Amino acid sequence: MKNNHIKQSETILTGDRATGPLHLGHYVGSLKQRVELQSNHKQTILVADMQGLTDNANNPSIVSENILNVVADYLAVGIDPKLTTICLQSQLPALTELTMLYSNLVTIARLERNPTVKNEIHQKGFARSIPAGFLTYPISQAADITAFNATLIPVGDDQLPMIEQTNEIVRKINSLAKKRVLNECRPLLSKSSRLPSTDGKSKMSKSNGKPINLGSNEKEIRQAVRSMYTDPNHQSIDSPGRIAGNVVFTYLDTFHSDIAYVKQLKEHYQRGGLGDGYTKAILEECLQEFIRPIRKRRNELLRDKSFLIEVLKSGSKKSQIETKKVLLQVKDIFGLNILN
Amino acid sequence: MKNNHIKQSETILTGDRATGPLHLGHYVGSLKQRVELQSNHKQTILVADMQGLTDNANNPSIVSENILNVVADYLAVGIDPKLTTICLQSQLPALTELTMLYSNLVTIARLERNPTVKNEIHQKGFARSIPAGFLTYPISQAADITAFNATLIPVGDDQLPMIEQTNEIVRKINSLAKKRVLNECRPLLSKSSRLPSTDGKSKMSKSNGKPINLGSNEKEIRQAVRSMYTDPNHQSIDSPGRIAGNVVFTYLDTFHSDIAYVKQLKEHYQRGGLGDGYTKAILEECLQEFIRPIRKRRNELLRDKSFLIEVLKSGSKKSQIETKKVLLQVKDIFGLNILN
Numbered sequence: 001m002k003n004n005h006i007k008q009s010e011t012i013l014t015g016d017r018a019t020g021p022l023h024l025g026h027y028v029g030s031l032k033q034r035v036e037l038q039s040n041h042k043q044t045i046l047v048a049d050m051q052g053l054t055d056n057a058n059n060p061s062i063v064s065e066n067i068l069n070v071v072a073d074y075l076a077v078g079i080d081p082k083l084t085t086i087c088l089q090s091q092l093p094a095l096t097e098l099t100m101l102y103s104n105l106v107t108i109a110r111l112e113r114n115p116t117v118k119n120e121i122h123q124k125g126f127a128r129s130i131p132a133g134f135l136t137y138p139i140s141q142a143a144d145i146t147a148f149n150a151t152l153i154p155v156g157d158d159q160l161p162m163i164e165q166t167n168e169i170v171r172k173i174n175s176l177a178k179k180r181v182l183n184e185c186r187p188l189l190s191k192s193s194r195l196p197s198t199d200g201k202s203k204m205s206k207s208n209g210k211p212i213n214l215g216s217n218e219k220e221i222r223q224a225v226r227s228m229y230t231d232p233n234h235q236s237i238d239s240p241g242r243i244a245g246n247v248v249f250t251y252l253d254t255f256h257s258d259i260a261y262v263k264q265l266k267e268h269y270q271r272g273g274l275g276d277g278y279t280k281a282i283l284e285e286c287l288q289e290f291i292r293p294i295r296k297r298r299n300e301l302l303r304d305k306s307f308l309i310e311v312l313k314s315g316s317k318k319s320q321i322e323t324k325k326v327l328l329q330v331k332d333i334f335g336l337n338i339l340n
Numbered sequence: 341m342k343n344n345h346i347k348q349s350e351t352i353l354t355g356d357r358a359t360g361p362l363h364l365g366h367y368v369g370s371l372k373q374r375v376e377l378q379s380n381h382k383q384t385i386l387v388a389d390m391q392g393l394t395d396n397a398n399n400p401s402i403v404s405e406n407i408l409n410v411v412a413d414y415l416a417v418g419i420d421p422k423l424t425t426i427c428l429q430s431q432l433p434a435l436t437e438l439t440m441l442y443s444n445l446v447t448i449a450r451l452e453r454n455p456t457v458k459n460e461i462h463q464k465g466f467a468r469s470i471p472a473g474f475l476t477y478p479i480s481q482a483a484d485i486t487a488f489n490a491t492l493i494p495v496g497d498d499q500l501p502m503i504e505q506t507n508e509i510v511r512k513i514n515s516l517a518k519k520r521v522l523n524e525c526r527p528l529l530s531k532s533s534r535l536p537s538t539d540g541k542s543k544m545s546k547s548n549g550k551p552i553n554l555g556s557n558e559k560e561i562r563q564a565v566r567s568m569y570t571d572p573n574h575q576s577i578d579s580p581g582r583i584a585g586n587v588v589f590t591y592l593d594t595f596h597s598d599i600a601y602v603k604q605l606k607e608h609y610q611r612g613g614l615g616d617g618y619t620k621a622i623l624e625e626c627l628q629e630f631i632r633p634i635r636k637r638r639n640e641l642l643r644d645k646s647f648l649i650e651v652l653k654s655g656s657k658k659s660q661i662e663t664k665k666v667l668l669q670v671k672d673i674f675g676l677n678i679l680n
Contacts, residue, residue, distance in 0.1 A: 050440060053674060057444035058516070064675025090676040093433035100390060100436045100480070103473030104397035108448075111472060132451060132479060133443030136472050140440070176398070313679050334393060335404025336430040339653050 012037055012188075013150035015046030015089075018066045019056060022073040023211035024287075025195040025204030028254055031077045033154055033190060038083040044148050044319065045074060047312070050089045050096070051140060054133040055124060071308045073214050076298035081311045089144070091316035094323035098143035101330060103136060105172045106165070111135050116161045123207075142166040146173075146182045146330075147323035154188045163187045177333045182326070195254060200229035200247045215298045216291055225284040230276045237275040248279050256286050352377055352528075353490035355386030355429075358406045359396060362413040363551035364627075365535040365544030368594055371417045373494055373530060378423040384488050384659065385419065387411060387652070390429045390436070391480060394473040395464060411648045413554050416638035421651045429484070431656035434663035438483035441670060443476060445512045446505070451475050456501045463547075482506040486513075486522045486670075487663035494528040503527045517673045522666070535594060540569035540587045555638045556631055565624040570616045577615040588619050596626050 014034060016022065022031065037043055047070055052063040067088065074086060089095060111117065117138060121130050133140075138161070145153060145166050153163060163185060170182045194203040202208045212224045228248050234241035243249050243266050252262045265282070268274040301308055331337055354374060356362065362371065377383055387410055392403040407428065414426060429435060451457065457478060461470050473480075478501070485493060485506050493503060503525060510522045534543040542548045552564045568588050574581035583589050583606050592602045605622070608614040641648055671677055 049676060053441070053444050055444075057441075057674070060516070060674040060676075064678065067678055088679060090437075090671065091679060093437055096436045096440045097430075097433055100439060100473065101393070101397075103476065104393050104395075104471045106472050107469045108472055108475055109468040109470075112468075128449040128452075129447045130449075131444045132446050132448055132476050133440065135448055136443065136476070139472060176400070309679060316679065331430065334397070334400040336389060336400075338404065338407055339428060339431060339649060339656065 010041045010152040011148060011150045011183075012041050012043040012152045012154065013046065013145050013148045014043070014154045015048050015144070016070055017048045017052040018063050018070050019052045020062075020066055020206045021069045021213045021215055023204055023206075023213045025211060026073075027077060027214060028192050028195045029156060029190050030154060031074070031079070032192075033188075034074075034084065035078040037154075038080060041152070043083070044085040044087065044150070044315075045079065046087055046089050046144055047071060048089045048144075051137055054131060054137050054140075055126075057131065057133070067312075068302065068305055068308045069215075071312060072298045072301040075301055075308075075311070076214060076294045081315065085315045085318055086311055087315040087319040088312050091312075092147070092319055092323050094320070094327035095140070095143050095147050097327055098147055098323075098330060099136075099140045101334060102139050102142055102169050102173075105169060106136075106139055108135075110165075110168075111138065114138055114161050114165060116158055119158075138162050138165045139169070142169045145185055146170060147326050148319070149183050149326060150185050151183050152188050153185050154190065156194070157189060160187055173330060173333060181329050181333065192254070196247050196250055198224050198228045198247060200245060212287070212291075214291065214294050216295065218288060221287050221291060222284055225280050225287060228280065228283075230279075234276065238272050240272040241269045241274070241276075243270060248276065248283050251283055252279070252286065255283075255290055350381045350492040351488060351490045351523075352381050352383040352492045352494065353386065353485050353488045354383070354494045355388050355484070356410055357388045357392040358403050358410050359392045360402075360406055360546045361409045361553045361555055363544055363546075363553045365537075365551060366413075367417060367554060368532050368535045369496060369530050370494060371414070371419070372532075373528075374414075374424065375418040377494075378420060381492070383423070384425040384427065384490070384655075385414060386427055386429050386484055388429045388484075391477055394471060394477050394480075395466075397471065397473070407652075408642065408645055408648045409555075411652060412638045412641040415641055415648075415651070416554060416634045421655065425655045425658055426651055427655040427659035428652050431652075432487070432659055432663050434660070434667035435480070435483045435487050437667055438487055438663075438670060439476075439480045441674060442479050442482055442509050442513075445509060446476075446479055448475075450505075450508075451478065454478055454501050454505060456498055459498075478502050478505045479509070482509045485525055486510060487666050488659070489523050489666060490525050491523050492528050493525050494530065496534070497529060500527055513670060513673060521669050521673065532594070536587050536590055538564050538568045538587060540585060552627070552631075554631065554634050556635065558628060561627050561631060562624055565620050565627060568620065568623075570619075574616065578612050580612040581609045581614070581616075583610060588616065588623050591623055592619070592626065595630055596622075 034043065047067055049063050049067055053060060056062045071086060117135065141162050142165055167184045170184050173182050174180050197204045197208040199209045204211045210224060212221060230246050230248050231242040249266060256262050265279060269279065374383065387407055389403050389407055393400060396402045411426060457475065481502050482505055507524045510524050513522050514520050537544045537548040539549045544551045550564060552561060570586050570588050571582040589606060596602050605619060609619065
């Protein structure tokens with residue numbers, strides 16, 4: 001248990017937009033940590049199909065076709081539905097009701113100042129043609145977090161503005177209620193740095209080059225490793241090579257179990273006499289070994305989808321009850337309880 | 341039945357923000373028509389508490405304290421819950437789910453172009469500090485209308501942009517579905533002109549001067565009529581007076597049953613020899629008579645609120661079923677049906 005600096009009994013909410021299968025970047029940055037956290041904390045994972053639609057509404061199959069893929073990815077890497085509640089965002093109407101209520105407490109100017117959203121609007125080339133649902137998605141995330149009364153949110157540092165926005169809403173709600181109804185939440189920053197994309201240009205993601213998915217087959221893994229960015233000045237086997245920025249070594253550092261051996265390889269590479277073909281072969285073997293059992297479990301799960309559907313159904317049912325409780329408390333603050 | 345130009349079996353949605361008791365302006369502009377429409381059409385009235393909060397979130401009791409007042413107003417003027425379904429917006433989660441889905445189809449730029457919202461933002465002095473929920477309320481209205489698959493929407497001409505926005509969303513949804521799932525709706529413009537405020541400066545509303553509420557007591561009615569704007573140049577009884585812009589005559593035209601008598605009064609007033617005290621006394625008697633039975637029924641209803649609550653509960657229950665059906669169809673278009 002690496003996260004032993006965390007207090008016992010935290011309520012953790014995490015999740016993924018269901019817009020594609022998960023990849024090694026997700027594993028390193030988040031899934032691995034979730035597997036560790038699930039034994040000692042109350043962890044819920046939200047498959048964010050509604051949020052996935054905020055910039056895919058004109059092509060919704062991108063979302064619908066990936067919902068079960070994502071659940072299969074979770075189970076394949078070791079997330080255990082007996083320990084972690086896995087639920088589907090669109091099955092929890094309380095989340096949308098909270099979003100709607102919170103929308104009255106957040107100004108358009110405030111949303112436009114959100115650095116993460118600003119950056120994404122720029123990346124996606126939305127400008128003013130940004131869908132309303134996209135600009136307002138930080139409100140929806142605040143609804144997700146508070147609906148589970150989550151105290152700890154595993155995030156990348158680019159997501160810190162979301163935590164800030166959530167806590168602003170929490171303080172407004174508590175101030176309207178004149179008592180603490182909702183908990184403020186804290187970020188749990190991942191200890192691993194972001195896994196680079198295979199071309200080394202940015203972090204691994206759907207939009208940057210070809211990510212190595214958790215369900216990749218042998219050929220895809222081989223091709224990905226062979227195309228990896230190394231040291232462009234390392235022209236012959238005999239010449240010395242650079243480790244910094246060399247994606248192969250970053251991946252070896254992350255995935256190879258024998259740290260001493262990787263250290264030895266690095267020294268050899270820097271000295272000269274070690275070819276990229278050799279280091280890539282070692283990495284390939286290591287990744288093949290890492291992904292093989294995950295792919296196997298993933299394929300088994302996807303062959304008969306009824307179990308995945310059952311996992312989502314039972315997690316969503318449990319979460320419906322939980323989120324509805326919080327919704328009723330918030331509706332009460334707004335006086336929307338006269339029929340109860 | 342005055343609305344005999346309307347096809348049979350229209351589905352009508354109408355409603356009011358629950359931010360204050362209803363007044364004579366509501367009666368003339370809308371409630372009277374609803375009483376007429378309810379016998380021959382499928383009419384639903386939505387008590388819009390959620391929309392009321394879009395600009396009252398920091399003072400939510402404005403909304404919660406008026407929900408039952410508004411229902412009492414409806415029943416007191418003759419809306420019959422056996423003929424008209426009266427439901428409470430916050431009891432219908434399908435409306436918020438539809439709002440969220442539609443939000444992905446409407447850009448911020450489009451919302452900012454809405455002339456009604458533009459005008460309201462200006463009136464309320466919001467500028468960029470406009471709550472997100474307020475800017476996006478036309479999407480929420482589109483959700484309300486389409487959730488009931490309404491075909492005819494009674495509106496004032498200032499609300500026509502809302503119909504336009506709704507039909508844009510309807511066309512997008514139908515185009516995504518590649519078939520007609522939702523109906524486009526048509527406006528039903530009120531045939532009566534807007535009732536002026538008692539000071540003659542604008543239309544009667546909560547924000548313009550003191551409106552004459554449907555529950556006004558005798559003294560309030562008397563004071564309102566006595567303070568009415570007439571003809572400022574009509575200095576003595578003997579001098580001729582003007583009818584145009586004279587609020588007393590506008591109200592007599594609207595509320596007095598004897599058209600010939602009002603015509604005779606007008607001629608006398610224009611000739612000279614008729615004092616404002618006299619015309620006001622006639623108007624006061626007429627309004628006292630008009631409001632007395634409404635106030636009586638309204639007070640009876642508000643003395644025991646359980647009946648009003650029952651009306652809202654049963655209307656909301658019926659509407660839950662109806663709106664959920666539409667929601668499932670729309671979710672289906674977005675592929676959000678894998679757990680069904």
